[in-house]
Amino acid sequence: MSAPSNSAAATRRRPAVDPYIVALCCTVALAGLFPATGTAAAAVSHASDAAIVLLFFLYGARLSTREAVDGLRQWKLHLVVVAGTFVLFPLLGLAARGLVPYVLTEQLYTGLLFLCVIPSTIQSSIAFTSAARGDVAAAICAGTYSSLIGLAATPLLAAWLLGSAVDFSAAGLLTICTRLLAPFLAGQLVRRWIGPALARHKKVLGVLDRSSILLVVYTAFSKGMAEGIWHQVTPVRLLALLGVEAVLLAVALGATATAGRRLGFGRAERVAIVFCGSKKSLATGLPMAAVLFGPRAGPMILPLMLFHQMQLIVCAVIAGRWSGAAPVTAPGVRGVRGPTVEPPFPTA
Template structure:
């Protein structure tokens, strides 16, 4: 992939390998889906993996950093408005294309994409590369993830409703499989935070494996439901164009709003990346919990959008990193982070 050579090195390597891994997992589920007892075992493993993911998220989060970040509340309000207001409005505007270009399930997936919280690691990596406000990016991604534990299922219930297999039981499952493990990680951070910090690389691999397991489980269930009979080349192309359009509008709107509201260069960079990106690592487990066997098609828009946001935003970050910094606005030093599926 020679077109990747202009990307920031750390992000380029992660995107390249993880795209292949995600696509390979989808192909594996299509050719060798888990059925019968294997499906039960894989589904149980995915549930454990989801709980472990959110336990580790909680254990990583520094409560002190999160509280310190409240001082930049205006920036976080703008990011939150983009994530949980702008995107859902854009998603509703696409509803007129059903059933002409999108099936009901694909549209449900597009709406779900629009209510997923912002990223954490991706936003940090992009903001650092573009010489933006990295501490603000850390806090913005964190607040978005925390808000998403409540806002995402509630917005999904409101916007999608009976269009998919969504119920109050799904909300209860969100609490038990996502929120409680996260809180447990926070409570135990004092004792295990150091261990997790010393083994970031291995734990990052565990994160990715867990997400791949969730993808495999969702698409295996989808194969039993015959999801690919609903997918035509035309609809796949329409979905790709719509995902790209959502990203373009979000990037343009956050950039315009940040300038009009008088934010400095570093804060504008943070707002653009945090306000336009969506979290695969948080969204996939939530989709698996909320939509069950219908999750296969539902997660497809999020997977496509995630790859687009990495490709487009990496190019933008590289371009901004080469821009001269005005006097009195010294660039922040790069932060050594690992790109994950956030």
């Protein structure tokens, strides 16, 4: 799959609302109006579990180990991105604890803290880095490393910071291994045989990825309806959550920009650091939430869904402005045009 075009105009034409977020909201509404119950609930739950296994199998099958190893030359940049994703964000999440119960409910705070421990995005980080004339190759590798580290770091950080909210018993560990790690490793093992076929059918796989995640969301909110989720999350609380997340995103953007500048990175590398180090992956976070929280996942994923839409809007504006301010360079110069690769993870 070719790296996104370096066009600020294309970024500015990005719709104000991500169509996938609309689909997610419709799925939540469907679960609210027609939640799965009884036998249907059991069937939907099994289908959701199977979808998560399939997602992580495909993640592994699409990851190119060679490209990941080649990107280690920029290890300092990747270290900054990983620090932003798995150190800065969790610290900010812990600092938000003081907002409970005055601004956030206990459940919304748990969801916010979970948001802070999931990995960064890949495809949207690449798109914004490319539009802003940043180092696309670095963005590809940084997003990939973040996702790989997140397979282990996210469950461990969630268990450490969220405590009893996460099932980290022997049975819980077995669930994490069988639904997340084992399918991913299996995908890596068979990549040499099925990788080319997956690359040829990337559009079909994109639909499959997103449809699977919609099924996970429907299952989570169907279970949430049985627990009276909407009696616990009021419109006022949601507005408060949006305000908290706006501050969280602003601090992350400012911190990554400052770190890139203070550490002496070039402009193209700083762009990649900002877009990779300040964003969170909806595609990876939602299935992980379903595994880690089980039937309580509904309210836990609300902060992630809201943050995802917010980061797309804000980063689209920033990328457009940075593109206009970028120096004109000759074709082929590093940071203006990236390599032709197939990102291993979904687009969200």
